[in-house]
Amino acid sequence: MSTAATTGEEVLVVEDLTVSFPTDDGLVQAVRGVSYRLREREILGIVGESGSGKSVTSMAIMGLLPRSARITGSIRFRGQELVGLRESGLNKLRGSKIAMIFQDPMTSLNPVHTVGYQVAEAILAHNDVSKAQARRRAVELLDTVGVPNAGQRVDSYPYELSGGVRQRVVIAIAMANKPDVIIADEPTTALDVTVQAQVLDALRTAQQETGAAMVLITHDLGVVAGQADRVLVMYAGKPVEIGDVEDIYYRPRMPYTLGLLGSVPRLDASRSQRLLPILGSPPSLVNLPAGCPFTPRCPIAQDRCEREEPPLVTVTSHPHRAACHFSQDLAGVRPHDLFTSTSADARTEDHPGRPSAGEPTGEGDLP
Amino acid sequence: MTSIDHDATPGSPDALRPILSVQDLVVHFPVRGRGLLGRTTGTVHAVCDVSFEIYPGETLGLVGESGCGKSTTSRAVLGLRRATSGQVLFEDQDLANLPPDRMRRLRRQMQIVFQDPMASLDPRLTVYEIIAEPLRIHGVHKEDRHQYVAELMRTVGLNSEHGNRYPHEFSGGQRQRIGIARALALEPKLLVLDEPVSALDVSIQAGVVNLLDDLQRRLGLAYLFVAHDLSVVRHVADRVAVMYLGRIVETGECEELFANPAHPYTQALISAIPIPDPRKERERRRIVVSGEMPSPTDPPSGCRFRTRCPMFADRLDDAQQARCRQETPELAERGQGHPVACHFAEAVPVL
Numbered sequence: 201m202s203t204a205a206t207t208g209e210e211v212l213v214v215e216d217l218t219v220s221f222p223t224d225d226g227l228v229q230a231v232r233g234v235s236y237r238l239r240e241r242e243i244l245g246i247v248g249e250s251g252s253g254k255s256v257t258s259m260a261i262m263g264l265l266p267r268s269a270r271i272t273g274s275i276r277f278r279g280q281e282l283v284g285l286r287e288s289g290l291n292k293l294r295g296s297k298i299a300m301i302f303q304d305p306m307t308s309l310n311p312v313h314t315v316g317y318q319v320a321e322a323i324l325a326h327n328d329v330s331k332a333q334a335r336r337r338a339v340e341l342l343d344t345v346g347v348p349n350a351g352q353r354v355d356s357y358p359y360e361l362s363g364g365v366r367q368r369v370v371i372a373i374a375m376a377n378k379p380d381v382i383i384a385d386e387p388t389t390a391l392d393v394t395v396q397a398q399v400l401d402a403l404r405t406a407q408q409e410t411g412a413a414m415v416l417i418t419h420d421l422g423v424v425a426g427q428a429d430r431v432l433v434m435y436a437g438k439p440v441e442i443g444d445v446e447d448i449y450y451r452p453r454m455p456y457t458l459g460l461l462g463s464v465p466r467l468d469a470s471r472s473q474r475l476l477p478i479l480g481s482p483p484s485l486v487n488l489p490a491g492c493p494f495t496p497r498c499p500i501a502q503d504r505c506e507r508e509e510p511p512l513v514t515v516t517s518h519p520h521r522a523a524c525h526f527s528q529d530l531a532g533v534r535p536h537d538l539f540t541s542t543s544a545d546a547r548t549e550d551h552p553g554r555p556s557a558g559e560p561t562g563e564g565d566l567p
Numbered sequence: 568m569t570s571i572d573h574d575a576t577p578g579s580p581d582a583l584r585p586i587l588s589v590q591d592l593v594v595h596f597p598v599r600g601r602g603l604l605g606r607t608t609g610t611v612h613a614v615c616d617v618s619f620e621i622y623p624g625e626t627l628g629l630v631g632e633s634g635c636g637k638s639t640t641s642r643a644v645l646g647l648r649r650a651t652s653g654q655v656l657f658e659d660q661d662l663a664n665l666p667p668d669r670m671r672r673l674r675r676q677m678q679i680v681f682q683d684p685m686a687s688l689d690p691r692l693t694v695y696e697i698i699a700e701p702l703r704i705h706g707v708h709k710e711d712r713h714q715y716v717a718e719l720m721r722t723v724g725l726n727s728e729h730g731n732r733y734p735h736e737f738s739g740g741q742r743q744r745i746g747i748a749r750a751l752a753l754e755p756k757l758l759v760l761d762e763p764v765s766a767l768d769v770s771i772q773a774g775v776v777n778l779l780d781d782l783q784r785r786l787g788l789a790y791l792f793v794a795h796d797l798s799v800v801r802h803v804a805d806r807v808a809v810m811y812l813g814r815i816v817e818t819g820e821c822e823e824l825f826a827n828p829a830h831p832y833t834q835a836l837i838s839a840i841p842i843p844d845p846r847k848e849r850e851r852r853r854i855v856v857s858g859e860m861p862s863p864t865d866p867p868s869g870c871r872f873r874t875r876c877p878m879f880a881d882r883l884d885d886a887q888q889a890r891c892r893q894e895t896p897e898l899a900e901r902g903q904g905h906p907v908a909c910h911f912a913e914a915v916p917v918l
Contacts, residue, residue: 422841
């Protein structure tokens, strides 16, 4: 889709990143080996369901995880290793070279300062300019992201603004220092659709104006389809498929990706077409059993899947990789070939609608 | 066929009479000033002149963005919120004038499923107790309660042996199924579904949507499906009503309304929903609305959408704009195939 995606220099390289948290129940393996390379100006979409590790990965990049988190692997920003970097080193990068946009602007903005103060604060933290200059720049930035009457709104407090305008303020702060990487974690999830469209435009403007690469984390396959150059699909703390946006949507090679695509209600599909849910629910990340974590929900799972976790391997062309023992068999397969339009909740023996491939491997997801 | 199946099927003589009829419903909330005895300083116009009907076995989708009044409408339908004026008729009985004991009996006929199952299920009760609670309150199924609850659990796709577990032991989708089982326990005719799948991940959501579909077919239930997600509503609804700032701006058969939306707000809403198809999504033309919904304490005069309306801003002349300012457009058939509340309604395919 975008030529930038394949030609630019690599700005962010994540290699075999793992994050785990000790809890009373045992070690939660939230991220179990994530690797990706982000090139200049590229937009990488990361999709997955709640608990798939997509947010924890980004928090690790920003150095925002609690001290109890155990992090291994490597995160390199323009060659500089971020894992194990001291707070002072991270502070030089955060907000200047790498910026982050969170889901809820009300919690990422400070309620006791005006939005102008907060945008200016971001500028003053990394630049040697006067307060008056910073304020002028703040107004410019707010105007760029489409805050109406930026000259007046600059003196507003967050509570005086609507959700959409607040999120634009957060985007203005993120672009204030022309970052090389913007990480946007569910930036439009809390917003209504008409406002979501406006904020996605603002985000696109910010990315183009600053020339930053962007990691766009979302559960919304529609948003990713419209924005991303490449897509990374995560399941149970690991990437299960990565490729150009068209590869992922039109030529998926991992049953989970197919399942996601089949379960979304689409405005462009026939109304009579039933949705295709994925039975069961994601596994607990404590004491994850061996094998592919999608096995209990997978319609084509075999004995081998319970023993061996498939690595992420190239499918056909170089950038498209999938983690499934049977990805070669999934060429040209569409969601309805694998999944049924059942209304059941988990795979149990009394579900006649289940496809014949593979035997039931587990009854459900209850502990 | 099991004992919880109803006999009402679409097409029977019953289907001709609406099960629920809402006429000119108005719900206002007073805004009070400071202090214990603060005087009323304003009014939130949450729902204004809303009328609709639901027939047995059908689904009416009530859609709109946050603050449009769709949830308030659904509460007023159940008698959980007092209507300022207007009528809610359930099988020709006006809820407002019903004595408490009649209301109590009528409540069995209409049940609600909430958005967040974790917040609507008592964490200290077992699933059996949760589902059996309405049966206990209304004193029904005394003899066969255990079998009946087990059957309800199977009906919603839960393992009936899990009745002694607590809500926290279930996943989000399963919890929502528990909420649905409880709502079904008294064999209602109408289910109000208030954002029933919004809190669920998409792969789980699909199963619950399919379940609601199956239950409707099997039990002949009528649904009032309240949601902000138009893709889900398009999937489940037979008819759709679009709300903006307390008013219904457009209503019609689901297929027809999505194919030929005639109100600029409906057009913007449909065009803003992303489609999970990269090529289609990148080629789409969006109808962009500016700004956000005005405060319902001081709604714009005339047409409430005019402050954000792209047609008002770009295509109407001064005289036409004056009309939008002064005259509230009625929800009426304007030659677009279905009722729409816009003086200058014009069906435009946006998909």
